[in-house]
Amino acid sequence: MEKKIPYKIYLEEQEMPRQWYNVRADMKKKPAPILNPGTLEPITFEELSGIFCEELARQELDENTRYFDIPEEIRNFYKMYRPSPLVRAYCLEEKLDTPAHIYYKFEGNNTSGSHKLNSAIAQVYYGKKQGLKGVTTETGAGQWGTALSMACSYFGLDCQVFMVKCSYEQKPFRREVMRTYGAKVTPSPSMETKVGRKMNEEFPGTTGSLGCAISEAVEAALSQEGYRYVLGSVLAQVLLHQSIIGLETKAALDKYGIRPHMIIGCAGGGSNLGGLISPFAGEILRGEADYKLIAVEPASCPSLTRGVYAYDFCDTGKVCPLAKMYTLGSSFIPSANHAGGLRYHGMSSTVSELYAQGLIEARSVEQIEVFKAAETFARIEGILPAPESSHAIKAAIDEAIQCRESGEEKNIVFGLTGTGYFDLTAYQKYNDGEMEDYVPTDEQLRQSICGLPKVEIE
Amino acid sequence: MEKKIPYKIYLEEQEMPRQWYNVRADMKKKPAPILNPGTLEPITFEELSGIFCEELARQELDENTRYFDIPEEIRNFYKMYRPSPLVRAYCLEEKLDTPAHIYYKFEGNNTSGSHKLNSAIAQVYYGKKQGLKGVTTETGAGQWGTALSMACSYFGLDCQVFMVKCSYEQKPFRREVMRTYGAKVTPSPSMETKVGRKMNEEFPGTTGSLGCAISEAVEAALSQEGYRYVLGSVLAQVLLHQSIIGLETKAALDKYGIRPHMIIGCAGGGSNLGGLISPFAGEILRGEADYKLIAVEPASCPSLTRGVYAYDFCDTGKVCPLAKMYTLGSSFIPSANHAGGLRYHGMSSTVSELYAQGLIEARSVEQIEVFKAAETFARIEGILPAPESSHAIKAAIDEAIQCRESGEEKNIVFGLTGTGYFDLTAYQKYNDGEMEDYVPTDEQLRQSICGLPKVEIE
Numbered sequence: 001m002e003k004k005i006p007y008k009i010y011l012e013e014q015e016m017p018r019q020w021y022n023v024r025a026d027m028k029k030k031p032a033p034i035l036n037p038g039t040l041e042p043i044t045f046e047e048l049s050g051i052f053c054e055e056l057a058r059q060e061l062d063e064n065t066r067y068f069d070i071p072e073e074i075r076n077f078y079k080m081y082r083p084s085p086l087v088r089a090y091c092l093e094e095k096l097d098t099p100a101h102i103y104y105k106f107e108g109n110n111t112s113g114s115h116k117l118n119s120a121i122a123q124v125y126y127g128k129k130q131g132l133k134g135v136t137t138e139t140g141a142g143q144w145g146t147a148l149s150m151a152c153s154y155f156g157l158d159c160q161v162f163m164v165k166c167s168y169e170q171k172p173f174r175r176e177v178m179r180t181y182g183a184k185v186t187p188s189p190s191m192e193t194k195v196g197r198k199m200n201e202e203f204p205g206t207t208g209s210l211g212c213a214i215s216e217a218v219e220a221a222l223s224q225e226g227y228r229y230v231l232g233s234v235l236a237q238v239l240l241h242q243s244i245i246g247l248e249t250k251a252a253l254d255k256y257g258i259r260p261h262m263i264i265g266c267a268g269g270g271s272n273l274g275g276l277i278s279p280f281a282g283e284i285l286r287g288e289a290d291y292k293l294i295a296v297e298p299a300s301c302p303s304l305t306r307g308v309y310a311y312d313f314c315d316t317g318k319v320c321p322l323a324k325m326y327t328l329g330s331s332f333i334p335s336a337n338h339a340g341g342l343r344y345h346g347m348s349s350t351v352s353e354l355y356a357q358g359l360i361e362a363r364s365v366e367q368i369e370v371f372k373a374a375e376t377f378a379r380i381e382g383i384l385p386a387p388e389s390s391h392a393i394k395a396a397i398d399e400a401i402q403c404r405e406s407g408e409e410k411n412i413v414f415g416l417t418g419t420g421y422f423d424l425t426a427y428q429k430y431n432d433g434e435m436e437d438y439v440p441t442d443e444q445l446r447q448s449i450c451g452l453p454k455v456e457i458e
Numbered sequence: 459m460e461k462k463i464p465y466k467i468y469l470e471e472q473e474m475p476r477q478w479y480n481v482r483a484d485m486k487k488k489p490a491p492i493l494n495p496g497t498l499e500p501i502t503f504e505e506l507s508g509i510f511c512e513e514l515a516r517q518e519l520d521e522n523t524r525y526f527d528i529p530e531e532i533r534n535f536y537k538m539y540r541p542s543p544l545v546r547a548y549c550l551e552e553k554l555d556t557p558a559h560i561y562y563k564f565e566g567n568n569t570s571g572s573h574k575l576n577s578a579i580a581q582v583y584y585g586k587k588q589g590l591k592g593v594t595t596e597t598g599a600g601q602w603g604t605a606l607s608m609a610c611s612y613f614g615l616d617c618q619v620f621m622v623k624c625s626y627e628q629k630p631f632r633r634e635v636m637r638t639y640g641a642k643v644t645p646s647p648s649m650e651t652k653v654g655r656k657m658n659e660e661f662p663g664t665t666g667s668l669g670c671a672i673s674e675a676v677e678a679a680l681s682q683e684g685y686r687y688v689l690g691s692v693l694a695q696v697l698l699h700q701s702i703i704g705l706e707t708k709a710a711l712d713k714y715g716i717r718p719h720m721i722i723g724c725a726g727g728g729s730n731l732g733g734l735i736s737p738f739a740g741e742i743l744r745g746e747a748d749y750k751l752i753a754v755e756p757a758s759c760p761s762l763t764r765g766v767y768a769y770d771f772c773d774t775g776k777v778c779p780l781a782k783m784y785t786l787g788s789s790f791i792p793s794a795n796h797a798g799g800l801r802y803h804g805m806s807s808t809v810s811e812l813y814a815q816g817l818i819e820a821r822s823v824e825q826i827e828v829f830k831a832a833e834t835f836a837r838i839e840g841i842l843p844a845p846e847s848s849h850a851i852k853a854a855i856d857e858a859i860q861c862r863e864s865g866e867e868k869n870i871v872f873g874l875t876g877t878g879y880f881d882l883t884a885y886q887k888y889n890d891g892e893m894e895d896y897v898p899t900d901e902q903l904r905q906s907i908c909g910l911p912k913v914e915i916e
Contacts, residue, residue: 006470006471006537007471007537007538008471008537010468012464013464013465013466076548076549077840079464079465079466080465080545080549080839080840081840087538090534091538091612109567110840110841111836111840111841111842111877113879150837150840153837154549154837154838154840172882172886173631173879173882176882176885176886176889177842177879177882177885179885179886179889180833180836180837180842180885180889181836181837182837375638378569378638378639379608379611379612379638379639379640380612381538382535382538382539382568382569382608382612383568383569384569384635384638419569421571421631421635421879421880422879424630424631424634424635427634427635427637427638428630428634428637431634431637431638
């Protein structure tokens with residue numbers, strides 16, 4: 001008998017996952033190994049643990065352990081803002097007049113405003129356990145930096161964030177949230193690192209780039225005793241921690257006997273998408289079930305739909321390990337697209353390999369239609385979504401409208417990664433009719449892709 | 459047997475209240491009636507329904523009906539963001555090393571960012587049912603305007619918000635949220651009303667005041683066919699709708715057999731405090747239980763602790779009904795206190811009468827210590843609180859520290875009304891050490907209070 005489905009499905013505390021799931025364990029063909037940027041050979045545990053703390057390096061390199069216990073301290077922190085609700089979008093269904101059932105997993109109900117906190121708290125916990133004094137990172141749009149500052153504040157670690165200068169100046173409120181959590185926020189390029197001073201000298205007045213901020217953060221970590229660098233997306237360890245999203249989603253669906261036909265996630269570096277789809281992809285890989293898994297990316301930064309699958313640097317500064325991934329080339333400069341979190345040139349190598357194996361389909365959407373979907377969703381479901389998340393909303397609405405036309409009663413599940421409270425400059429542009437679409441030309445992509453490093457592996 | 463108490467207590471959908479509670483029904487001595495500003499006589503239903511829609515006028519004047527059914531349409535809207543969690547602040551307790559158990563009812567998990575949505579949706583629903591085309595209102599800090607724009611968007615009513623010009627300019631993001639929900643936001647004083655044009659003529663370059671914005675909103679409502687004016691605090695109808703906060707809190711506590719020793723709320727116009735304490739005050743009034751009820755107000759605007767209990771105008775423009783309340787005088791201009799929502803010169807007449815009868819105790823706190831409590835709370839409990847809400851946090855922390863000293867295992871419950879994502883200018887001042895305390899002198903209060911209207915009622 002089908003139970004009446006409430007507007008919001010909350011798991012009980014005792015139903016919360018106690019382990020993360022490592023989807024690589026169920027992949028017959030594994031993602032290609034990450035490479036040492038100096039030698040271009042697969043990176044060793046010893047090399048990797050100079051950048052990341054040991055347990056994280058271990059998680060990064062472990063392709064075979066299916067489940068990792070979530071330490072009790074992390075589970076207690078999760079209890080402050082998790083389980084996040086799986087929401088049945090009754091109002092949106094009614095408005096769209098669709099027979100489809102729409103569900104979204106909402107990760108924005110915490111002060112960092114997004115899912116990034118799920119991995120930030122894990123990374124900081126392991127750093128603390130190893131006896132680190134602090135961590136360094138970079139932030140662009142600011143969601144990751146905010147999440148990291150919250151996690152560091154909780155476990156008492158020093159937090160140094162290099163924030164791309166134009167964001168630092170244009171998003172002063174993001175900066176203040178981080179400062180309220182005790183983080184040191186430095187506009188990048190700064191005068192505190194060699195690479196920053198060099199940039200400021202060569203390009204006076206530069207407003208910075210993510211690539212430079214990463215280089216500054218890595219340099220700062222390596223030059224301070226007891227510090228490590230941390231990263232909020234792309235890595236396998238991040239997908240592992242973010243699997244909590246998918247595990248909770250699956251538990252909530254199972255609780256009410258709901259079988260999803262498709263799972264939709266926005267895709268930047270792949271942290272949310274990978275975490276959301278992991279347990280479902282695992283079932284497909286084990287031959288237990290079949291789902292349509294859909295990645296939605298901005299047309300302005302289309303790594304899956306228009307990139308190539310090859311080894312590339314993860315950062316423009318070329319100091320981080322190389323990964324085999326769908327990439328537009330590390331020199332690709334995305335346009336001034338407001339979905340800041342989706343402006344990454346590459347894609348998690350696990351997501352990339354799943355895509356290459358045909359488990360995921362990808363589509364790209366343009367910015368103005370994304371904001372139109374965001375506006376519709378905000379007005380009907382009462383949540384102002386982040387621009388990033390709104391890519392998934394757009395695809396979910398499209399699918400629901402198709403169901404209206406076909407009469408199919410499909411179960412559509414999508415990830416609502418965060419809220420748009422710090423993205424109102426973009427909303428203002430949309431409200432004022434001043435937003436523009438942007439799609440790179442084939443020639444632009446050809447130029448950035450032709451500079452890929454030559455790697456002999458495989 | 460005591461059940462293990464989870465970090466967050468969520469009621470099931472079927473446990474949600476189906477009726478609002480009208481605390482006046484249990485008061486032997488009722489709050490004094492509101493008066494027609496023209497005649498200074500108790501206002502009639504006919505007079506009141508020219509300003510508010512009929513059902514709301516009825517609710518406003520009904521002192522005797524104990525419970526009002528919540529219409530199904532409103533209950534369905536509530537289900538999108540309610541029940542709100544009652545959170546056990548385990549982490550805060552540990553940090554304070556207190557034997558006290560601390561609980562907070564969190565009303566900030568919706569895009570309007572506060573409890574204001576509980577009444578906005580009700581007021582708009584009744585307006586829609588009466589066939590109105592739209593509503594007008596004023597907003598200062600912006601929480602009420604945002605909530606109203608969300609409610610109007612949901613029910614398809616036109617929404618006109620007069621936003622105090624300095625807020626309009628200093629809080630552009632609040633304005634953009636309202637615009638995203640389709641509201642027309644006009645900086646006040648505007649050139650669209652007589653009173654606005656007069657103000658702009660007499661005081662060129664003025665940045666406006668709440669009093670002027672109210673007058674503009676009332677004029678706009680009266681001059682448009684099918685429009686009514688709505689108000690987000692102070693009124694009895696607002697306390698009725700906000701009783702959902704207290705009813706849910708009580709149901710969640712009862713579910714786990716928890717008996718609160720005290721209920722703490724921040725107090726501006728009284729909408730949150732009144733709603734939170736209503737069911738508990740009812741039990742006290744009926745002789746069924748005893749609780750300590752604590753109102754916390756800013757030292758910069760101390761209506762309960764330093765005001766007089768007398769009839770006064772609810773607005774500086776003197777167009778709204780008069781109410782008997784604790785007041786600093788409608789000419790009182792609060793200092794530049796950042797807790798915008800608590801800058802009201804008066805206090806809900808129901809809360810005022812409960813205070814006069816000794817059911818509530820009041821205390822005032824200064825701004826810097828409020829932000830210090832906010833910072834502590836944000837870092838430990840992971841939620842960035844609104845400055846208004848932080849007044850209650852400050853009092854709860856003080857009580858928990860007293861319990862540490864006395865060794866008492868008290869149950870402390872407080873209302874966390876909202877989030878501070880749009881208050882980061884204030885946080886920045888605090889972070890930079892540039893925040894100042896302000897307490898009005900006795901002479902300042904004497905001057906604003908001596909101008910109270912002469913009313914012969916009673």
